[in-house]
Amino acid sequence: MSQQESVVRGQFDAATRREFAAAPDAFDKDVVLAVAADAIPTGAWTLRGREAVGEWFAEWFSSFADYRFKVEEMRSVGEKVFAVASNKAHGRASGVELDWSLAYLYTARSS
Numbered sequence: 001m002s003q004q005e006s007v008v009r010g011q012f013d014a015a016t017r018r019e020f021a022a023a024p025d026a027f028d029k030d031v032v033l034a035v036a037a038d039a040i041p042t043g044a045w046t047l048r049g050r051e052a053v054g055e056w057f058a059e060w061f062s063s064f065a066d067y068r069f070k071v072e073e074m075r076s077v078g079e080k081v082f083a084v085a086s087n088k089a090h091g092r093a094s095g096v097e098l099d100w101s102l103a104y105l106y107t108a109r110s111s
Contacts, residue, residue, distance in 0.1 A: 004108035005074050008081045012069040020061055024054035028109075039102060064089035064098065072101065081106040 001009070007026055014022040033053045037044035047053050061067050067089040074083045082105055089098040 001074075002076045002081075004079065004081050004106070005076050007108050008083055008104075008106050009071060009074065012071055012083070012085055015057075015061065016068045018061070018067075020058055023057060024050050027053060063092055065092045065095075066090055067098075076108075079107050079109055081108050 011023055011026060014020070027050045029050050030048070031050055031053050033047045033056065035042075035045050047056055067087070070086045070088075072084045072086060074081065076082070082103070084101060084103050086101045087098060090096065091098070
């Protein structure tokens with residue numbers, strides 16, 4: 001596993017352990033989070049900056065009682081890391097089950 005893949009996998013593992021404060025620490029201060037229109041029900045959008053991305057993740061994960069990831073596939077080419085992960089959870093208020101797989105593309109630089 002490359003160093004870049006290890007960093008990305010650590011993001012998924014920290015979220016599954018509900019250690020959300022650890023995730024933004026690995027982000028570049030100029031991180032960009034771009035979500036495709038069909039990825040989640042809220043439609044396409046882009047956030048910029050460690051604080052904005054960290055706040056979005058905190059809000060998203062707090063809506064669920066038990067969010068967890070299972071990385072199904074991960075590959076790296078240079079600074080790019082492609083991952084496919086299943087996302088499973090239950091809505092905190094509604095109890096509705098979330099069960100979907102998403103593809104992620106990271107640019108991960110060695111320090």
